[in-house]
Amino acid sequence: MSTVAAPPLPGLRPGLDDALLRVEAVTKTFTSGGSRLARRPPLQVHAVSELSFDVRRGETFGLVGESGCGKSTAARCILRLVEPTAGRVVLGDVDVGSLDREALRRLRRNAQIVFQDSTASLNSRMSVRSIVREPLDIHGIGTPEERDALVAETLGLVGIAPEQVDRKPHAFSGGQRQRIGIARALVLHPELLVLDEPVSAVDVSLQAQILNLLRELQERLGLTYLVIVHDLAVAEYFCDRLAVLYLGRVMEIGDREQLFESPLHPYTVSLLAAAPVPDPAVESRRKRIILRGEAQETPDMSVGCAFRARCPIGADRPVCASERPPLAESETGHWHACHFPGELTTATSKKE
Amino acid sequence: MSAVATEEAKGGAPRDDLVLSVRDLRTEFSSREGPVQAVRGVSFDLRRGEKLAVVGESGCGKSALALSILGLIEPPGRVVGGEVRLNGRVISGLSDRELQAIRGKEMSLVYQDPLTALDPVKTIGSQIAEVVRKHAPVSRKQARARAVQLLEEVEVPNAARRLDDYPHQYSGGMRQRVMIAIALANDPQLLIADEPTTALDVTTQAQVLDLLERLVERHGASVILITHNLGIVAEFCDAVRVMYAGRFVERAGVHDAFARPVHPYTEALLASVPRPERLQYGPLPSIPGLPPNLARIPAGCTFEARCPVGRGREVCRTVEPPDARVEGAAGPVVAACHFADERRSGTAPA
Numbered sequence: 001m002s003t004v005a006a007p008p009l010p011g012l013r014p015g016l017d018d019a020l021l022r023v024e025a026v027t028k029t030f031t032s033g034g035s036r037l038a039r040r041p042p043l044q045v046h047a048v049s050e051l052s053f054d055v056r057r058g059e060t061f062g063l064v065g066e067s068g069c070g071k072s073t074a075a076r077c078i079l080r081l082v083e084p085t086a087g088r089v090v091l092g093d094v095d096v097g098s099l100d101r102e103a104l105r106r107l108r109r110n111a112q113i114v115f116q117d118s119t120a121s122l123n124s125r126m127s128v129r130s131i132v133r134e135p136l137d138i139h140g141i142g143t144p145e146e147r148d149a150l151v152a153e154t155l156g157l158v159g160i161a162p163e164q165v166d167r168k169p170h171a172f173s174g175g176q177r178q179r180i181g182i183a184r185a186l187v188l189h190p191e192l193l194v195l196d197e198p199v200s201a202v203d204v205s206l207q208a209q210i211l212n213l214l215r216e217l218q219e220r221l222g223l224t225y226l227v228i229v230h231d232l233a234v235a236e237y238f239c240d241r242l243a244v245l246y247l248g249r250v251m252e253i254g255d256r257e258q259l260f261e262s263p264l265h266p267y268t269v270s271l272l273a274a275a276p277v278p279d280p281a282v283e284s285r286r287k288r289i290i291l292r293g294e295a296q297e298t299p300d301m302s303v304g305c306a307f308r309a310r311c312p313i314g315a316d317r318p319v320c321a322s323e324r325p326p327l328a329e330s331e332t333g334h335w336h337a338c339h340f341p342g343e344l345t346t347a348t349s350k351k352e
Numbered sequence: 353m354s355a356v357a358t359e360e361a362k363g364g365a366p367r368d369d370l371v372l373s374v375r376d377l378r379t380e381f382s383s384r385e386g387p388v389q390a391v392r393g394v395s396f397d398l399r400r401g402e403k404l405a406v407v408g409e410s411g412c413g414k415s416a417l418a419l420s421i422l423g424l425i426e427p428p429g430r431v432v433g434g435e436v437r438l439n440g441r442v443i444s445g446l447s448d449r450e451l452q453a454i455r456g457k458e459m460s461l462v463y464q465d466p467l468t469a470l471d472p473v474k475t476i477g478s479q480i481a482e483v484v485r486k487h488a489p490v491s492r493k494q495a496r497a498r499a500v501q502l503l504e505e506v507e508v509p510n511a512a513r514r515l516d517d518y519p520h521q522y523s524g525g526m527r528q529r530v531m532i533a534i535a536l537a538n539d540p541q542l543l544i545a546d547e548p549t550t551a552l553d554v555t556t557q558a559q560v561l562d563l564l565e566r567l568v569e570r571h572g573a574s575v576i577l578i579t580h581n582l583g584i585v586a587e588f589c590d591a592v593r594v595m596y597a598g599r600f601v602e603r604a605g606v607h608d609a610f611a612r613p614v615h616p617y618t619e620a621l622l623a624s625v626p627r628p629e630r631l632q633y634g635p636l637p638s639i640p641g642l643p644p645n646l647a648r649i650p651a652g653c654t655f656e657a658r659c660p661v662g663r664g665r666e667v668c669r670t671v672e673p674p675d676a677r678v679e680g681a682a683g684p685v686v687a688a689c690h691f692a693d694e695r696r697s698g699t700a701p702a
Binding site for chain 2 (some may be wrong): 061066067072172174201204205206207208209210211212215216230231233234236237238270271273274275276277278279281282283286288290291292293294
C-alpha cells in the first residue's frame with residue numbers, strides 16, 4: 001500500500017514527513033433520544049466531528065476536554081474499536097479503514113491501548129503473567145519459551161518484580177495495576193500506544209511514578225503516544241502537542257507552548273483558568289473564569305459555534321450564533337476555531 | 353491566620369468559637385491480618401467559619417476520619433478511642449438515634465459520588481424535603497417550598513420544574529449541587545466534604561467550588577474538605593492537615609504548607625504535582641514505594657522507608673516522631689518529624 005498524499009485539511013501539519021498517525025476528518029455520529037410516541041425526532045449526536053490531526057513518530061499527542069467532548073470516541077475510532085461514520089485514519093502507511101478483519105488484527109499489534117481503569121480492564125482471575133502473555137498467545141508470537149522470556153522482560157521494564165508475576169491483579173496497588181496494563185500493551189512491541197486517562201485513577205504521588213515510567217519507556221522504545229487526558233497539569237507536563245475538543249469538535253490545536261502560553265480559543269482559556277494551581281500565592285491572584293452551564297449537544301448546534309452557549313465572549317454575538325468558525329491557522333501548526341481568537345486571556349494568571 | 357494548629361495538640365480549654373474539637377480519635381477495622389488502624393490518634397480543632405483541608409493519598413485514613421467524626425463507621429470498623437465534641441457537646445459514643453438527630457442538622461456530609469448517595473427511586477424534591485422535615489416541624493407543602501428555595505440557592509436552573517425529576521435526570525454537576533443543598537438544608541455548623549469534586553470535570557469543579565465557597569460563607573458553616581487535589585486546597589482552604597498512615601504528620605496554615613512544608617512527606621507530595629516548568633529538570637520527583645500496611649504499622653516513623661531525609665536513620669527507624677512545633681511565616685506549624693526544627697531552619701540533613 002502506498003502513501004497517499006495528504007489533502008490540505010485544517011489541523012494537519014503540511015510537509016510532516018515522519019508522521020506515524022494521520023487522522024483525517026474523522027466523524028462519528030450516534031443517534032439517540034428519538035421517540036415516535038412523543039413525536040420527538042431522534043437527535044444526531046456528533047460524538048466526533050471532522051477531527052483532523054497528525055502525530056509524529058516519538059511524539060506525545062494529547063486529546064483534552066471535558067467528559068463527553070468525544071476524546072475517548074476519537075481514540076476508539078482511530079483503533080477501529082468503533083467504526084467511524086466518515087473520515088480516514090492512516091497509521092504508518094496503512095489506511096486503517098480499508099483493512100479486513102485479519103489485517104486489522106495484525107495492525108492492532110502495532111497500536112495498543114491502555115485503559116483508564118486498570119481494575120476493570122485486567123481479568124481478576126488471571127495471574128499477571130498470563131495477563132501479559134495473552135496478547136502473545138492471541139497473535140501467535142514466538143515459541144512458548146520465547147513468550148515467557150518476553151513477558152518477564154516486559155514486566156521488568158514496567159517495574160514489576162519477577163517474584164510477583166504469579167499473583168492476581170487484586171494483590172497489587174492501583175499504581176502497580178496500571179503498570180501491568182502498560183506491560184500488556186507493550187508486550188507486542190507496538191509503535192503507537194493510546195493512553196486513555198493513564199493517571200486519573202491513581203494518587204498524585206503515584207501519578208508521578210507512572211508519568212516518569214511512560215516517559216522513560218517512550219525514550220527507550222521509541223514509542224508514540226496518543227493520550228486522552230482531562231487534567232491540564234498532566235497534559236501540559238506530558239504532551240508535546242494537543243487538540244482541545246468541545247462536543248466533538250476541535251476548538252484549538254497546537255504545540256504545548258502555543259496552547260498553554262498563548263491560547264487563542266476562549267474554551268482553552270476557560271479550561272486553563274478553571275484548574276486550581278497548587279500554590280496559594282498564585283491562587284489568590286488567579287483570574288477566575290467560571291463557565292456557566294454544561295457541555296450539552298442541542299438541536300440548534302448545526303449552525304454557529306458549538307461553544308457559544310457557554311462562551312464568556314461569544315454568547316451574545318450574532319456571528320457566533322450564525323456562522324461556524326472554521327479551523328484557521330494563526331501561526332505554523334497552531335489552529336483555532338473562533339471568530340474572536342485571543343480576545344479572552346488568562347493574563348492575570350499567567351503574567352506575574 | 354495565626355490560629356492554625358493552636359491548642360489542639362493537648363486539649364486546651366473549649367473556646368466559644370470552636371465548632372468541632374477532636375481529641376486522640378482512633379478507629380480500627382478488623383481484617384484477616386488483624387486490626388487495621390485507619391485513624392491513629394488524631395486531634396484537631398475547627399473554629400467557626402474555618403475551612404480546613406485534610407489531604408493525603410488513598411488509604412491514609414482521611415475518609416475514615418470523616419466517618420468517625422460523623423459516627424458513620426460501620427462494622428468491621430469501630431471507633432476505639434478518643435473524643436469528638438461538636439458545639440461543646442461530646443458526640444462520640446452517642447447512640448445511633450441521638451446521632452441521627454445531629455447529622456443533617458448540626459453537621460452534614462457531602463460525598464464524592466452523589467449518585468450512590470442519592471436514592472435513585474425518589475425524586476430530588478422528596479429527598480430534600482425529607483431532610484428538611486426530619487429536623488423541623490414543617491408541613492409537606494412547606495418542606496417542598498423550602499426544597500425549591502434550596503435548589504435555587506445551589507443554582508439549579510428551573511428549580512421548581514426540576515423538583516420532581518429523579519437523580520438520573522440530573523447531570524453529575526447538578527447532582528453534586530443537590531447534595532450540597534441537602535447538606536445545607538438545616539444550616540449545619542459543620543460541613544464535611546469528602547472529595548466533593550473529584551468525579552467532576554474541571555469546569556464543573558470550578559462552578560461547584562465557587563458555589564460552595566459562597567454558600568458556606570452565607571451560612572457561616574465551617575468546612576472540613578477531604579481531598580487529594582492540592583490545587584483545590586490552595587484555592588479553597590485556610591489551613592491544611594496532611595494525613596499519612598492514619599496520623600496528621602503536618603498541620604499548617606495553607607501558605608506555610610505550600611511555601612515551606614516542614615514534613616518531608618508534605619514536600620514530596622507537593623513536588624510530585626506535574627508542572628511544566630519541571631520538564632527541564634528531568635523526571636518528576638515521585639515518592640518511592642507505597643504507604644505502610646495499616647495492619648502492620650512499622651516501628652518508628654511510618655514514612656521512614658520512603659523518606660528522602662530519614663531513610664535508614666536510626667532514630668527514624670525506631671522512634672515514632674512526636675509532634676514538633678516550629679514557627680512558620682504565618683503562624684505555628686506542627687510536624688511529626690524528628691528533623692522538624694532543622695528543616696524549618698534549613699539545616700536538615702538531606
